[in-house]
Amino acid sequence: MTQTAPGVRIDGLTVVYKTPAGELPAVRNISLTLEPGSITGIVGESGSGKSTLALSLLNAVQPPGRIAAGSVEIDGLGDVVGLQGEQLRKARGKHIGYVFQAAQNSLNPLKTVGKQLLDLGRSHGVEDLRGLVREAKELLGRMGLDGARVLDSHQHELSGGMRQRVGIMLALVLNAHLVVLDEPTTALDMITQANILKIVREVHAERGLTTLVITHDIGVVAEVADRLAVMYGGRLVEQGPTREVLGSPRHPYTRGLIKAIPRLVGDIDEARALPGRPPTLATVPKEGCVFRERCPLRMDVCDTVDPDAVADGSRVVACHAVAVNANVKEHA
Amino acid sequence: MVVIARRLAGHLARGIVMILVVATISFFIVRSIPGDPVAANVQKLIQSGMDPQAAEQATRVLYGFQPKGSLWEQYTQYMAGLLHFDLGQSVTHAGAPVTQVLGEAAKWTVIPVLAGTLLSFLVGIVMGVYAAIKRTGKLGDILAISGSLLHGVPQYVLGLLLSAIFATLIPILPADGPVDILFEPGWNAGYIGSLVEHAVLPVLTYALAAYGGWILAMKSSVVTVLGDDFILAAELRGMKRSIIFRYIARNAILPLFTILALSLGVLLGGAVFIERIFNYPGLGLLLLDSITMRDYALMGGAFLLITVSIIVANILADLFYSVIDPRVRSGEEVSG
């Protein structure tokens, strides 16, 4: 329905999972805005809650998880958290496109891609199915594939890169203008990765989309995203324009991430991995800063008070040490 | 297609080897029966006035080989006969060729087994889906345990129980043969009706015996498919529920065809019991009777034919599976 790229406002989103130890939060109090027409990248280690966040945009958190609080407002749809049943189903695919993690098994192995495309069309009440097929072939051609052949193939006849491109095609073919890509390049070789990212950038520009890319690979975000958000232990610890965040990271976690990457030039020993391990659902601390165990800037207040997200222009950082510093600088 | 042809060729080759093996086994067994019936037969004929040559010849026609000559000669005689589809003659059926006797009996085995398999398959699949959906609740548990129980209980126990309850205790169904002899065989209502009525208990027994396997397999298959990525993917793409349901159903049923052959094999092998209990003149009963009546040529033939049916069932089931699974069609190795 939206002919233009929609904006997305996530406000105070909290997603919990039911475990034998009670309901534990996988995503806690996240507020994030995706400007219309932007590409945002969310970076985090496994267990940081980034995939859960992505699923929340479609209100598709699987049981035993559920959205406990907050809202996800999408232009043209309203608050997705409030959508249910047929309304929700129709929104998925038609307004929001979702591309799976390396799409290795996101297709029915028993049916050809073409047949599943038709199923998709029928599910969304598309009357001109031939037009849909034409559109699909065009999209696939645009991505460097032989459309007709791919549509006639089964999943196992396609390579990893081809499957990923089919995934992207299916997310776009119904003309959705909000696209979410979950780990689009994991499990692909470097060359295919570069190709896929190029396609993502180009298609984003051509069709005027709002895109969200979820990844654990900073390199991917650096190549593709305008804005970068860093997640840790279910919290958003830093946000800002990609270049700025990568160039001068403020949150100690972001700093640690970037420091851990070996540079092409210089001494390889300069790269230092972050000590410790990321928290799991069960080990995330219930109060205080989630990162304190591994933080070089740890203070007493970090043990008890959850740091607020403090905005500084287009940069947002949630860290006590950073806030204190900024205060000092202000009042200096 | 080439892939399927190759598979077929492989199956046929193995099948033929199996048949040879089984024929060899029966040959050796017949030869080793205490009392050497083959030689005894020759003696008997000679005593009744036949001259030795004719007696040997008659015996050979009867059993497929004659007592004189080396083991190898006898074996080749027997095998040669097999190649001509000559399995000897049945003593208890007034000298009729074994193949003829077997042919008449085959339908009483094959039809109830197929009917039972089909019934258990259909019901088992539906219940399997339920069992999978409700697997965390009491209902799911009950379905699973009852499935296991039925799966583990031997066929004859089921047959006897059914017979005891429905034919003896509350006599509403007959359990004494395939059809009421009062009816004229033919396409008339009375005969057909009686056939069906008499078939209820045996078919039900086969069905109950196989049902357990189907419900357990289907439940496990559905649970696996439900956890597959593409189901979630379809949901996230906004596919209609009915379409997703079809995706789940077809993907879950597919692997079940690999056990179709096994299930048929079990039922065919166990037909002896059901046919004995319900007095159905099928291959199993024929085998049993031939043993008690010492009709050894018939015994060998029945044993062979039962095995052949199982082999054929195996081949057909595998072929069917190769055709419907696109992954196999293009030559990929799908495990189980």
Next chain:
Amino acid sequence: MSVLLESSSTSATMRRNFWAGVWRVMKRKPSRMVGVVLILGFVFMGVFGPMFYPAQLDRDPNAITRPPSWEHWLGTDDQGRDVIALVVTGSRYVLLAALVTAVITVVVGAGIGLFSGFKRGRWDNVLMRLTDMKLTIPGLPLLLVLSTVWKFSSAVQMGLVLGLLSWGGVARAVRSQTLSLRERGFIEAARGLGLSTTHIVSKELLPSMAPYIAMNMLIAVTGGVYAQVGLFFLGVLPYESNNWGQMLNTAVFRSGALTVPSALGFLIGPLLAILLLTLAIVLVVDAMDEIFNPRLREE
């Protein structure tokens, strides 16, 4: 792996935790406990049961083939003997033969499976082809045909024959387990550490497969009971103690249990015994499955 668990205290703790886990599973579904109790009951019956009865059971010529009554809870047989007594005295043979069957099935099957999965190559091919062939031959008809040349009525003989005929399935299953363990690098790692073949097999492979083998053994017991009772039921083997199958045979074909309700007790007795035994084993195997496959535990 086991190499690291040399200290006895750690293994003792592991054992304790294991049994605690078992207890938890049992408590969650009390039906499992029923299974264990039943099995123990049958074992007791098989071992001690016949001792409670005289060698020659009392025959009451006035009470031939009577339906269940207060005196004889399951009625009497065609010679006036109490059905329950028959079931109990017959259980020793049944259980013994089934046990022998299970042991042979598992020993031969696991042995071949392990060997095949371990060696691979030509041995594997040959053995598996043989196993496949064996699996294709229908067991029951073969047993029937075999009974013409050899009357294997004694419990041990019966167990032997049945066991030798049914190791196929176990062999295939154990082989695939071995292969999958091999893929997970257990064997490579152990070899890399320079451990001998026997050590690898007994200390590394077998413990991982032990629960699986135990479950198969129980299943083989049911298979053994099924086969021998069936054979006696069909009447192809001469009489041997009060085997349940023999009882079924007499009940159906001589006392006309299927035509006359009075003989139903005689029929129900052995049937019930088989049903209960099967139920017991199903429950226990189900419990074992949950215990040893924690993935299936749906807490």
